[in-house]
Amino acid sequence: MKLLAALPVLLLACTVSLRAATPEDCWALRKHGHGPEANACFEQLTHSGRPELRAEGFWGLEQWEQANEQFRVATQSPDSKPAYKVRWGMLLHERFNDADAAGLFREALSKDPSNAPAYVGLAALSAEGFDGKAMEYLRNAIALDPKLADAHELMADVALANDDRVLAAAEADKAITIETDALDAMAIHAALELISDRSPDAWFAKSQAINPHYGEGYALVAHHLELHYRYEDAVAYYRKAIQADPRLWSAHAALGIDLMRLGKEDEPFKELQLSYDNGYRNAATVNSLRLLDSYKNFDTIRDSTTILKLNKSESALLLPYIQSELHIILATYEKKYQMKLTGPVQVEVYPNHEDFAVRTMGMPGLGALGVTFGQVVAMDSPSARKPGEFNWGSALWHEMSHVFILSATNHRVPRWFTEGLAVHEEGERSAEWKDRVTPEVLLAIRDKKLLPVANLDRGFVYPEYPTQVVVSYFQAGSICDFIKEKWNETKLLDMVHSYAKLQTTPEVIQQNLSLSPEEFDKQYFAWINQKYGKEATQFDEWRTKLKALYAAAQQKKYDTVLQKGPAILAMYPEYVGDANVYELLADAYQSRGDSRSEAATLLAYVRQSGEMPHLLKRLATLQQAAGQSAEASATLARVNYIYPVKDPDLHRQLADLLYAQKRYNGAIREYEALVASHPVDKAGAEFSLAQAYFSAGQRDKAEESVLAALETAPGYRPAQKLLLELQKSPAKSN
Numbered sequence: 001m002k003l004l005a006a007l008p009v010l011l012l013a014c015t016v017s018l019r020a021a022t023p024e025d026c027w028a029l030r031k032h033g034h035g036p037e038a039n040a041c042f043e044q045l046t047h048s049g050r051p052e053l054r055a056e057g058f059w060g061l062e063q064w065e066q067a068n069e070q071f072r073v074a075t076q077s078p079d080s081k082p083a084y085k086v087r088w089g090m091l092l093h094e095r096f097n098d099a100d101a102a103g104l105f106r107e108a109l110s111k112d113p114s115n116a117p118a119y120v121g122l123a124a125l126s127a128e129g130f131d132g133k134a135m136e137y138l139r140n141a142i143a144l145d146p147k148l149a150d151a152h153e154l155m156a157d158v159a160l161a162n163d164d165r166v167l168a169a170a171e172a173d174k175a176i177t178i179e180t181d182a183l184d185a186m187a188i189h190a191a192l193e194l195i196s197d198r199s200p201d202a203w204f205a206k207s208q209a210i211n212p213h214y215g216e217g218y219a220l221v222a223h224h225l226e227l228h229y230r231y232e233d234a235v236a237y238y239r240k241a242i243q244a245d246p247r248l249w250s251a252h253a254a255l256g257i258d259l260m261r262l263g264k265e266d267e268p269f270k271e272l273q274l275s276y277d278n279g280y281r282n283a284a285t286v287n288s289l290r291l292l293d294s295y296k297n298f299d300t301i302r303d304s305t306t307i308l309k310l311n312k313s314e315s316a317l318l319l320p321y322i323q324s325e326l327h328i329i330l331a332t333y334e335k336k337y338q339m340k341l342t343g344p345v346q347v348e349v350y351p352n353h354e355d356f357a358v359r360t361m362g363m364p365g366l367g368a369l370g371v372t373f374g375q376v377v378a379m380d381s382p383s384a385r386k387p388g389e390f391n392w393g394s395a396l397w398h399e400m401s402h403v404f405i406l407s408a409t410n411h412r413v414p415r416w417f418t419e420g421l422a423v424h425e426e427g428e429r430s431a432e433w434k435d436r437v438t439p440e441v442l443l444a445i446r447d448k449k450l451l452p453v454a455n456l457d458r459g460f461v462y463p464e465y466p467t468q469v470v471v472s473y474f475q476a477g478s479i480c481d482f483i484k485e486k487w488n489e490t491k492l493l494d495m496v497h498s499y500a501k502l503q504t505t506p507e508v509i510q511q512n513l514s515l516s517p518e519e520f521d522k523q524y525f526a527w528i529n530q531k532y533g534k535e536a537t538q539f540d541e542w543r544t545k546l547k548a549l550y551a552a553a554q555q556k557k558y559d560t561v562l563q564k565g566p567a568i569l570a571m572y573p574e575y576v577g578d579a580n581v582y583e584l585l586a587d588a589y590q591s592r593g594d595s596r597s598e599a600a601t602l603l604a605y606v607r608q609s610g611e612m613p614h615l616l617k618r619l620a621t622l623q624q625a626a627g628q629s630a631e632a633s634a635t636l637a638r639v640n641y642i643y644p645v646k647d648p649d650l651h652r653q654l655a656d657l658l659y660a661q662k663r664y665n666g667a668i669r670e671y672e673a674l675v676a677s678h679p680v681d682k683a684g685a686e687f688s689l690a691q692a693y694f695s696a697g698q699r700d701k702a703e704e705s706v707l708a709a710l711e712t713a714p715g716y717r718p719a720q721k722l723l724l725e726l727q728k729s730p731a732k733s734n
């Protein structure tokens with residue numbers, strides 16, 4: 001809270017005793033660490049004849065309800081000052097009611113369009129939500145009142161989250177010039193030093209001279225360390241925050257959340273409960289406590305290199321898939337990045353998207369599918385999403401790349417590069433998992449909205465247009481593709497090592513690619529234009545034609561679809577979203593009974609990263625009917641990476657195919673998945689599993705499964721026969 005330029009405290013204290021206290025006096029005392037004097041000052045305000053002063057008094061005494069009530073009284077009259085509404089809004093923001101706070105800031109602005117603090121209020125809400133408007137609001141505030149230190153401090157804060165270090169330092173300096181006790185600006189400077197691995201001591205010394213108990217400063221530093229992936233360091237600074245001010249409940253909660261991100265449970269619970277009990281009940285605190293409580297519903301499965309946390313309802317089904325994929329990933333990355341992780345990696349898989357979302361609260365960016373904190377990965381379960389929305393396999397390869405890169409750089413890597421490399425790795429694992437050039441990306445290419453590489457981080461945290469985060473992921477990934485194509489993949493690893501040595505992006509580009517960042521941009525933009533420029537320029541034409549084609553398909557005008565479809569497809573073959581041409585064409589071929597063309601079209605869809613399970617299963621069925629058993633099982637295996645849950649038929653079909661191909665290990669895995677999917681015919685599933693074990697020469701397991709089948713259906717003849725056979729013939733190896 002910055003309301004008053006610093007005054008010598010003694011003078012201030014005696015001023016208070018000579019005349020009625022003002023809120024500015026009281027807040028200044030608080031800010032300077034004079035707790036008892038501040039409390040006396042606030043107490044005095046609560047006896048004021050003016051409700052807006054009583055409100056400030058109760059606020060300072062942390063009597064939130066009374067403060068709220070007094071602001072309500074103060075703003076009742078139609079000609080009350082807009083400033084009261086702004087202050088009320090700030091109180092509500094502090095007390096976790098951002099919706100009403102935003103309403104109050106807007107009301108204040110409608111009455112007084114030049115109310116700079118109201119813009120700062122709106123910016124504070126935007127900044128916390130990473131919604132991208134924060135900078136615009138702050139520019140408005142500063143244009144109206146260049147001397148508003150709060151606005152400069154918040155701008156420094158937002159700039160640092162964007163990793164715009166030059167702007168962050170400049171704005172922090174402006175705040176300090178305006179108010180010599182701009183403690184948050186000093187904290188931003190300290191964070192800047194730490195992020196650049198320099199000593200922050202001088203800045204902490206400055207702020208401690210003003211108020212040694214200013215915990216918020218350490219907490220702000222910790223927050224920026226978190227945003228720069230420095231989770232362990234953030235813990236240390238949240239601890240300092242609490243040490244400086246043990247009653248700083250927000251820091252207790254943030255410490256708890258940060259520790260959770262590092263895979264801890266007991267201390268986070270203690271810290272979060274403490275803040276909750278002391279009335280600090282923001283969404284992150286409440287939801288994190290709920291999440292900790294829900295851990296009792298999870299199985300923890302450990303081996304020497306992995307710890308998996310899977311919900312009990314689906315752990316039997318998912319474990320074999322995720323664990324084996326994780327081992328492939330570890331082996332691949334160890335070789336590729338030429339390093340080993342120091343301990344096991346923990347992967348948490350959440351079937352309830354809200355639980356996963358708790359893990360990303362207060363974090364910028366998409367955070368939509370997975371998130372990595374050091375050696376802990378949290379992600380959605382396939383069951384948390386609609387079928388076709390999410391590929392857990394590619395998400396896991398993506399997140400695990402972060403685990404390695406964070407470790408390789410000791411958590412010193414810019415966002416754009418670690419995200420870009422992770423996106424690139426998805427495409428390296430499988431061409432079908434490559435990031436798709438979606439319509440928003442094409443539009444960004446057409447409208448020249450891609451960012452220079454040196455500023456690419458800004459597209460991730462506070463986006464300047466709604467789709468910028470998605471576009472930035474694509475751009476970062478394609479930059480890594482470009483580097484591999486033009487130079488080679490080793491260059492990417494060299495860049496990792498340069499970042500580990502704390503080089504900046506311009507230095508890293510110059511040193512490893514022998515180009516200035518500007519020249520690099522030029523070459524990259526030319527490359528991306530070559531690839532997608534034509535598609536981008538004819539995007540509108542494509543969209544119009546697709547709409548017409550879709551309408552024709554709706555009216556079952558299949559001749560039109562077959563006649564016009566291929567040309568529209570060729571205009572933008574990467575499009576596999578809603579109403580894509582592949583599906584329209586496949587339907588048209590189906591109506592003509594041309595199953596060969598239907599299958600060829602669906603296969604082309606899959607090759608372009610199409611992932612709707614119903615289309616993949618349709619392709620598999622066509623392949624199976626055409627006698628392409630190996631192709632059919634490969635297609636169904638793709639579905640396992642997308643939506644292996646709630647689909648016993650998928651596992652039955654794939655298992656039978658693999659069994660017929662004598663691929664018994666695969667068949668066993670799929671029959672096990674079938675059993676774990678709670679099929680209607682449980683005995684039949686167990687019996688099939690027994691047969692697969694028997695064929696694979698695993699007689700003990702076969703007996704276990706056949707007994708399970710008979711337990712469900714005692715009179716099941718084929719199972720009885722198999723059991724007899726198992727019991728009479730002596731064990732033999734396969």
Ligand SMILES: [Zn+2]
Pocket residue numbers: 398399402418419422
């Ligand atoms: Zn990522």
